Amino acid sequence: MKRKNTRNREHETELAGKPVSASRSEMTEIVLPAMTNPLGKLLGGQVMHLVDMAAALAAHRHSNSYVVTASVDYIDFRNPVNLGEIVNLKSQVNRVFHTSMEVGVEVYSENAMTGERKHTTTAYVTFVAVDEHTRLPKLVPPLIVKTAGERRRYREAAERRKTRLALRYGTDSGRKK
Numbered sequence: 001m002k003r004k005n006t007r008n009r010e011h012e013t014e015l016a017g018k019p020v021s022a023s024r025s026e027m028t029e030i031v032l033p034a035m036t037n038p039l040g041k042l043l044g045g046q047v048m049h050l051v052d053m054a055a056a057l058a059a060h061r062h063s064n065s066y067v068v069t070a071s072v073d074y075i076d077f078r079n080p081v082n083l084g085e086i087v088n089l090k091s092q093v094n095r096v097f098h099t100s101m102e103v104g105v106e107v108y109s110e111n112a113m114t115g116e117r118k119h120t121t122t123a124y125v126t127f128v129a130v131d132e133h134t135r136l137p138k139l140v141p142p143l144i145v146k147t148a149g150e151r152r153r154y155r156e157a158a159e160r161r162k163t164r165l166a167l168r169y170g171t172d173s174g175r176k177k
């Protein structure tokens, strides 16, 4: 399948790069009864909503643009979050492609009574930056990776992108990687 939009990619190199730290975001919520199932566990759909919001913060910060969620290609629930616990979400841009960027989100639960913290969820969300007037995808500043962890996430994001684009467009779409 061919790209629907024709954008001038020659301007890509003119955008100044931004470090991962510029996108790093945190969100904190407390789990209330309306967010839980009958067992008093945070609903998966609520987790997904929080993940989308936390990821959007990072994408919005990095791109300084409006962003739309293009895909959520991986999310797992390792431990439940209980009623009354605090949920901390940490997000950062892992890799920028052209108009899209992958954001990684980690979710932790915290029991304020005991101080116990658990890693409950990991997710990868792809956002596309859109022009506020035309609503068409627009180029995103390149990402500057500095630490070993940032470089690892950058490498791994390329592999995940192959899979998600194959799912969307098929393996023989001939799209730019």
Ligand SMILES: CC(C)(COP(=O)(O)OP(=O)(O)OC[C@H]1O[C@@H](n2cnc3c(N)ncnc32)[C@H](O)[C@@H]1OP(=O)(O)O)[C@@H](O)C(=O)NCCC(=O)NCCS
Pocket: 003, 004, 005, 067, 068, 069, 070, 071, 096, 097, 098, 099, 100, 101, 126, 128, 137, 164, 165, 168
């Ligand atoms: C996501 C969307 C903007 C892509 O638009 P499109 O016309 O298909 O645009 P393109 O084919 O030019 O793709 C634009 C970018 O999206 C990426 N993309 C498209 N589908 C994707 C997917 N499923 N997963 C990851 N990236 C995807 C492309 O790889 C491209 O990235 P690149 O420029 O970095 O290489 C469009 O499908 C859309 O608006 N979807 C609805 C979004 C929405 O409503 N989200 C929920 C509310 S925020």
